[in-house]
Amino acid sequence: MISRILARFSAIFGAALLSTSAYAQVSVTDPWIRATVPVQKSTGAFMQVQSAAPVRLVEVRTEVAGRAELHEMAMDGQVMRMRRVDGIDLPAGKPVNLATGGYHVMLFDLKRQLKEGENVELTLVVQDAARKRQELKVAVPVKPLTYSVHAGH
Structure with a gap:
């Protein structure tokens, strides 16, 4: 009886560890949202x-907005345009910047x-x-309206 309980506990604990490691596959650094x-x-994140x-x-989802969308800014001839995209590929081991202008x-x-x-x-x-x-849930700090990564903040 005790061996069955221990086996069941081990299976549940093992599944929880696997679940945790799956979430750990994706990491986020330097997140920020522009104040309004x-x-x-x-606004942008x-x-x-x-x-x-x-x-x-x-x-992407959040409680503070009616909707959140993935977007891309790209040149269309001589004009910079923003458009919604269905997804953004994250190649293994390569950081992808979600930044102003991209x-x-x-x-x-x-x-x-x-x-x-x-x-x-x-x-x-x-x-x-x-x-x-x-x-993956991420707590994102709100930065000033004038914040710029390039300004050394």
């Missing part, structure tokens, strides 16, 4: 994302002002080649 003024309804295995970032996250229909110094929780959803999805 009271009437502003959208930026970060560097890296995965140990090849996956695709396919969705891939990034847009938050639309903001439910409130985002103020400098607070943290906003984002949920990143990645999908592997077998279409298995995993979620």
Whole structure:
């Protein structure tokens, strides 16, 4: 009886460890969201994302916005255009920058002002080649309206 209980506990504990390591495959560094003024309804979120295995970032969610979308800024002739993308590939072991002027996250229909110094929780959803999805929750600091990574902040 005790051996069955120990075996069952080991199986559950092992599954929990595997689940934890699956989430640990994707890491996020230097996340930030640009602060907003009271009437502003959208803003951007930026970060560097890296995965140990090849996956695709396919969705972002947050409670502070009506919707969150993955976007890309790219030149279209002589004009820089922003467009929604269905996903962003995260090659194994290679960091992918979600930054101004390239891939990034847009938050639309903001439910409130985002103020400098607070943290906003984002949920990143990645999908592997077998279409298995995993979620990663990230606490993202809100930076000033004038914040720029290039300005040495």
